[in-house]
Amino acid sequence: MKLPEEFQNRMHAFFEAKGLASEEQDFWSSYEKEPMHGIRWNRLKVDVSDYDSKTEKMGFSPDPVSWCDGGFYTPDVSLGKEPYYHAGAYYIQEPSAMLPASVLGTKPGEYVLDMCAAPGGKATRIAEDLKGEGLLVANEINADRARALLRNLERAGCGNVVIVNENPKNMVKNFTSFFDRIIIDAPCSGEGMFRRDPFAPKSWEKFGPSSCVPIQEEILGYADAMLMPGGDLVYSTCTFGEAENEDQIRSFLSKHPDYEIVSHRELSGVSHDADGMMRIWPHRTRGEGHFCVHLHKKGDKDSASDIRKTRTNPQSGQFTFVKAKECFRDFMNGLLSDEAKVSYQDKINTQFVLHKDKVHLMPLAEELFKGLKVVKMGDFPGEIKETAKGRVFTPSQALALELDRKRIKPSRFLSLSMEDERLLRYLRCETIMLTEEEQTILDDGEYVAVACEDLPLGFGKIQGAVVKNQYPKAWRLV
Numbered sequence: 001m002k003l004p005e006e007f008q009n010r011m012h013a014f015f016e017a018k019g020l021a022s023e024e025q026d027f028w029s030s031y032e033k034e035p036m037h038g039i040r041w042n043r044l045k046v047d048v049s050d051y052d053s054k055t056e057k058m059g060f061s062p063d064p065v066s067w068c069d070g071g072f073y074t075p076d077v078s079l080g081k082e083p084y085y086h087a088g089a090y091y092i093q094e095p096s097a098m099l100p101a102s103v104l105g106t107k108p109g110e111y112v113l114d115m116c117a118a119p120g121g122k123a124t125r126i127a128e129d130l131k132g133e134g135l136l137v138a139n140e141i142n143a144d145r146a147r148a149l150l151r152n153l154e155r156a157g158c159g160n161v162v163i164v165n166e167n168p169k170n171m172v173k174n175f176t177s178f179f180d181r182i183i184i185d186a187p188c189s190g191e192g193m194f195r196r197d198p199f200a201p202k203s204w205e206k207f208g209p210s211s212c213v214p215i216q217e218e219i220l221g222y223a224d225a226m227l228m229p230g231g232d233l234v235y236s237t238c239t240f241g242e243a244e245n246e247d248q249i250r251s252f253l254s255k256h257p258d259y260e261i262v263s264h265r266e267l268s269g270v271s272h273d274a275d276g277m278m279r280i281w282p283h284r285t286r287g288e289g290h291f292c293v294h295l296h297k298k299g300d301k302d303s304a305s306d307i308r309k310t311r312t313n314p315q316s317g318q319f320t321f322v323k324a325k326e327c328f329r330d331f332m333n334g335l336l337s338d339e340a341k342v343s344y345q346d347k348i349n350t351q352f353v354l355h356k357d358k359v360h361l362m363p364l365a366e367e368l369f370k371g372l373k374v375v376k377m378g379d380f381p382g383e384i385k386e387t388a389k390g391r392v393f394t395p396s397q398a399l400a401l402e403l404d405r406k407r408i409k410p411s412r413f414l415s416l417s418m419e420d421e422r423l424l425r426y427l428r429c430e431t432i433m434l435t436e437e438e439q440t441i442l443d444d445g446e447y448v449a450v451a452c453e454d455l456p457l458g459f460g461k462i463q464g465a466v467v468k469n470q471y472p473k474a475w476r477l478v
Contacts, residue, residue, distance in 0.1 A: 001031045003194060004205050011240065026283040035196040036287050038095040039079060040121070041070040043128045044157050045089050045404065045455055054089065057418065058082060066268040068098035073286065081477060083423055087455035088155040088401050093121040094196070096280045096287035100183055100236040101125035103264055103278070103294050108133040110180040115168050115223060118145035120152030122183055127158035135363055137179075139164045139171065146375050151475075153376070154398040160363050163376035168222040174368055175226045180301075181233070182223045186216045188237035188244050192289025195282070209241045216244060220252050229299025232262070236292040245291040246277055253295075262294040323391060324354050324384045331382075331393040334446065340407035357383045359393070395447055397458055397472050405454045411443045414460065414467065415451045426450050426457065427477035432467045439465055 015024040041051055048069070052062040055072055058079075065071030071093070079085055079092050101122040106112055106129035117123045117138035127136050138153065138161060140146040146165040153161055164171065189209045193200045220235065227233055237244050253259055263276035269285040270278050270292075280290040329348055336344055351361040355377070362378035369377070381399040385392050405413060414434075416423040422432040432450075434442065442448055442462055449456040450467065458475075460467040 001195065002201065003031065004201055006208075007191065007201075007204065014240075014242070023283060027281070030282040031195050033195070033282075034076065036095050037074050037076050038065060038093055038098070039072055039074055039090040040065075040068060040093050040098055040125065041072070041090050042088055042124070042156055043070055044131070045087070046070075054084065058084065065095045065098055067270055068095070068102045071095060071098045083418065083427065083452040083457070084455065086155070086427055086475070086477065087452050087457050088157050089455050091121055091124050091152070091156065094288055096192070096290035097121055097185075097238070098125070099267075099270065099278070099280065099290060100185060100234050100292050101129075103267075103292055104129075104181055104183050104232065104234045105294075106130055106181055110134045111178060112136050113175070113179045113182045113223075113226060114138045115182060115184045115219060116140065116186060117163075118142065118149040120149045120156075122185055123149065123153060123161075124156040124158060126183070127153065127156065127161060130160065132159040134160060134180075136161045137164060137175075138162070139166055139168065141165070141167055150376050155401060157402040157404075159361075159379050159402055161376060162362075162369065162374065162378060164369070165373040165375050168219055171372065172222055172225045174370070174372060177226070177228045179226055179228060180231050182227050182231070183234045184219055184223055184236070186212075186219060186235060186237050186244075188212050188216070188239040189241060190238055191240045192238035192282075196288060209239070209243050212239075213243055213248065216248055217251070220248070224256055224297075227297050228301055229258075229297055230301035231297050233259070233295040233297065234292065235295065236290065238288065238290055240289050240291075245279075245293075246273070249277060249293050249295075258298045259295045260298065262296050264294060321354050324357075324359065325352050327384055327391045327393050328352070328359050328381070331395070334443075335395075335409065335412050335449075336403075336407055337409050344407075351378070353377070354384075357385065359383060395459055395470075397470075397475070400449050400456045400458045403449065403456060405451065405456070408449050408456070411441060412446060412448045413451065413456075414438065414442060414448050415453060417453060423452055424477065426460070426467075426469060426471060429469050429471050429473055429476040431469055432460070434462070434465045434467060 015021050055062045060075055063073040073095060084090060106126050108131045111134055112126050114123045118140040123138040130136055138149060140149050143165050150163055189204050189212050190200050223233055261276040265272050271281055272278055277293045280287040282288055332344055333341060347361055351363055353360040353362050359381055360377045380396050382393055382395040385394055425432050444462050447459045447461050450460045451457055459470040
């Protein structure tokens with residue numbers, strides 16, 4: 001592989017200055033090896049006890065990533081056509097990139113910001129940790145990448161998520177001292193991706209470290225303004241240069257003495273410096289180049305802004321709003337198991353929002369996002385349509401993927417095995433037929449969740465022995 005000469009000279013000086021000259025040849029040799037590949041099982045959908053069996057069912061031996069629960073190394077094969085992938089059971093992610101969200105340590109009920117969220121690897125992991133409680137705000141400044149982020153978060157079945165398409169500086173006025181945790185996967189020169197992306201070296205020569213450092217510094221400043229006292233910040237890059245990594249953090253700490261580094265020396269396969277900053281080196285472990293540091297902001301969380309405590313619902317008295325709410329409630333009562341109804345009805349009562357004909361569930365007041373470009377406003381379970389028979393609720397693809405089998409009535413759940421030829425036909429948006437036994441179990445004329453084993457893929461509507469396919473054509477398997 002041909003690497004930029006300036007990069008080679010700088011890394012040679014780095015190894016010499018750090019007393020690591022004996023490692024330098026191993027570092028350069030790593031560029032001649034195949035890059036690492038991996039998946040991360042979605043803990044919202046897959047239990048830890050099923051990791052190995054599902055991995056083996058996909059055709060490869062379980063080979064766990066040491067720094068990430070649910071992370072596994074995989075061979076270089078196409079995994080985007082697997083039914084498990086379409087069900088959101090796993091996320092395809094380079095193993096080193098699994099580190100930052102693991103280090104962040106999100107807990108259920110917290111308010112978390114992913115400042116540079118696309119394509120969604122870190123955001124989906126954070127949503128897993130939140131377990132549908134609290135709030136994740138996932139921001140992406142690029143509009144096209146924000147749409148890709150939306151699809152990945154919906155596929156993963158992530159609830160209580162707002163996606164924003166903004167420059168982070170525009171968010172500060174809305175969210176001063178607001179978040180418990182913030183993660184920054186900062187724009188960087190991408191030196192750790194050289195062996196994965198043949199265009200990365202050319203991009204480095206055009207947009208090198210010098211263009212990234214000021215952007216990173218600016219983003220860190222915005223993060224500080226939005227992080228509450230007592231909160232935690234994780235900063236990461238996929239590059240090797242100290243200017244974008246250690247030097248960037250030392251500069252930040254010198255200007256913000258209320259921060260301290262949190263060490264994670266227990267993480268196997270991850271290198272730590274004396275201060276506790278972390279690196280993954282491709283010649284030391286099985287991963288691409290990555291830098292990560294966990295910072296804690298000193299102070300008392302009780303002194304944080306109280307705007308996050310507000311919850312308003314100005315539409316609640318409107319006739320259309322009330323009728324739409326009843327329509328949605330009736331649909332969910334027909335779909336959910338008796339046990340699941342109780343918690344979901346409470347969610348409808350406290351979080352229901354109607355935008356024209358579209359139903360949303362928001363854990364916080366919409367006013368908090370005023371003036372921002374919002375791509376996804378909380379959960380989007382579906383929309384209300386006016387028909388000759390009156391108001392009808394039509395479920396979204398996101399709703400199917402957010403529900404698990406235990407929450408759906410058996411009479412509204414169609415499970416297809418991996419060997420069933422109807423599974424691939426459904427993913428190709430084709431009509432499928434029911435067996436006689438299935439016809440006796442499933443509710444005729446109703447929406448049912450069509451699933452790969454116990455993992456919902458989307459909806460279908462029963463008409464006798466026919467399942468009218470509701471799988472989104474934009475998502476279909478080709």
